[in-house]
Amino acid sequence: MFSPPGWPDFQLLSGARAFGAYTCDADGIHGMFYDPFASYAHQTHDLDATVHRELGMDELLELLAAGCMVVASVSKKIRRPQLTPPRRGGRLILATGLDDGHIVFRDPSGHTPDTTAAALPAEHFATFFAGRGISIDVSPTGPRRPPPHAAIRRVTS
Known part of the structure; x- marks a missing residue:
């Protein structure tokens, strides 16, 4: 997952899974499915x-x-x-x-x-x-801005 500052990977992964952006089975985590991820990003993080x-x-x-x-x-x-x-x-x-x-x-x-x-x-x-x-x-503006490129x-x- 891609974690903006202050957003832990696990929080993003579990949130995205709830929308079907990722699936899990005995072989591991599968995805990322674009449409469910876009819905997750919009509905959860505006x-x-x-x-x-x-x-x-x-x-x-x-x-x-x-x-x-x-x-x-x-x-x-x-x-x-x-x-x-x-x-x-x-x-x-x-x-x-x-x-x-x-x-x-x-x-x-x-x-x-x-x-x-x-x-x-x-x-x-x-x-x-x-x-x-x-x-x-x-x-x-705010925490969603990408980090500086320095x-x-x-x-x-």
Whole structure:
């Protein structure tokens, strides 16, 4: 899960499960299912969440420039951006903004601090991006604002 400051992972996970965004069985946790997650974000946290089954890079950049965060489907190889991904999609990251042509994102499955909070040039990010996701309007002031990008390390390709 992607935890904004002050929102524990377990609280978000259990809340999202109640809406059907995740399912659990003996093999573990499965999901995230976009429509139930968008409903959860709206009904529980009063966030404007929109599911994008088709999301081009230009639209992704526009959403980020407008102050939205985007839960984006990317290749798991984004953790090792120097490698060419064999496919796009399969992992979710949270794109939090733009910084000088770079997409700033958080990857909760990152294996190092540099891959947990990172930035890639938009054209390189596109090689991992599956073209789908959920935009979340976080434009109101307050705790929903994305964190500053000062701790983000840019990854060069």
